[in-house]
Amino acid sequence: MELTKEQRDMLEGKKGNAVKKSMSILVALGEIYGAKRLIPVTSVQISGVSYDNLGDAGLEFLDEMAKDGKTRVKTTLNPAGMDMENWKALGIDPEFARKQKLVIEAFKKMGVEATCTCTPYFIGNKPNVGDHIAWGESSAVTYSNSVLGAKTNKEGGPSTIASSLTGFTAEYGFHLDKNRQAHFVAEVRAKVDNPMLFGALGQVIGKQAKGRIPLITGIKKATTEDLKALSASIVTYGSAPLFHIEWITPNKTSVPKEKIVIEQEDIDKAVKEMNDTEDVEFVFLGCPHCSIGELEKISKILEGKKVKKELWIGVARPVKRMADEKGYSKMIEKSGAKFACDTCHVVAPLKGRFHSIATNSAKGIFYGRGKNNFKTVFRTLEECIRLAVGE
């Protein structure tokens, strides 16, 4: 791989240890995947933030990198294992909280914006069409590749840090247009008109994609929330972190010959498959984190009602602040529902605390089962709230 003088200096340790380690990660990845060079990135989203996944050694690694490492591009963080302010109300163990705070401190020392969210594109980290970026968090990677038209591979924790501290990534995979072309057409002949059903569609396509890129046709309209749900689901269930939707997404692609057809019964089957109980202990909305529009909707449904089940709403803190100003937060909290800013049920240490979860997120169902051993109920946002208030 050809390096510029600046990049060679970084690799040789002339810009400090953290930069040296970062550069060696990027060069090794570049060589493994046959990259010819490193390219500048305009934005980074760091994954691997929850102490539940990092452990003490992960924390030690971050401390080491924070000694002399500083971000060179706009960098935001994935969700943490808890609400960084309101963790007590969510029943988080104080020792876990102490360690999680140290993780965030290390990132802050590097100059990272400590806004822990899987929807950085709602809080000002929103790349443009054609931008090269280095993002972790599979749902955000898929959203930025597919909906925003930016270019990124699905990065892991250390490689996102490496890109942030150097400003570069290796040019391979989804950074190259030849690797962004659809492999098969997925023609939708079913009614798909809310985020829950877009999640179900993602499950159906993802399972058949086997790591390949779909060109989805037959969708007439999709909201931001629909596309957010589809991005999270399709990659969770096995697609590449990139899809095209005819007339809706901005990337150009050739039209492949292979075609699958998705009928109503496929969607119905997917929905049925994601339900394995009627009995709900815990309701989670906001996987990926809620938009301001979703908070408005939730507040209107909850107005004047009281929740009978634990209801958590996952959201980026700046989006919650917008809801504070509009009065939605007050309506939501008055009902007894709890905001879970900075976190979600996938990365929080919830195993054993609940036995079942209701959510409108197909990704949330997958990790509710796999990571937390929950029985699951898959419903629309409105139906989930009705379950929470006992209607």
Add this chain to the structure above:
Amino acid sequence: MKGRKIFEGKAEGEALVSKEGVSFYGGVDPDTGIVTEKGHPLEGKSVSGKILVFPMGKGSTVGSYTIYRLKKNGKAPLAIINKECETVVAVGAIISEIPCVDHIDVEKIKTGDRLRINADEGTVEHA
């Protein structure tokens, strides 16, 4: 045998060979080095202090941090040899500073073989 350097360093020791891929996140206990993945050929064996030989890594990218945790706990392998190194193992070896070489014909190595690895040169030989 000549392969490709993933991370530099030299080591000599006993080989522990798996015909299947290794998933470090959820597959290897970071505190003991013992392989915990159900049904894995190395299940119950410790990777600690061995030259760990397997075709390719698999599983979550959090696995890189698991390798780092092994190293910090003094339970890491001495070196890693792969047929084809992927990102999880490569990044794990780099951040943990474990000598690592790939593009090696791993079928020529058996558990218990004494190996000498010079990752700087990308070479692996029977000692």
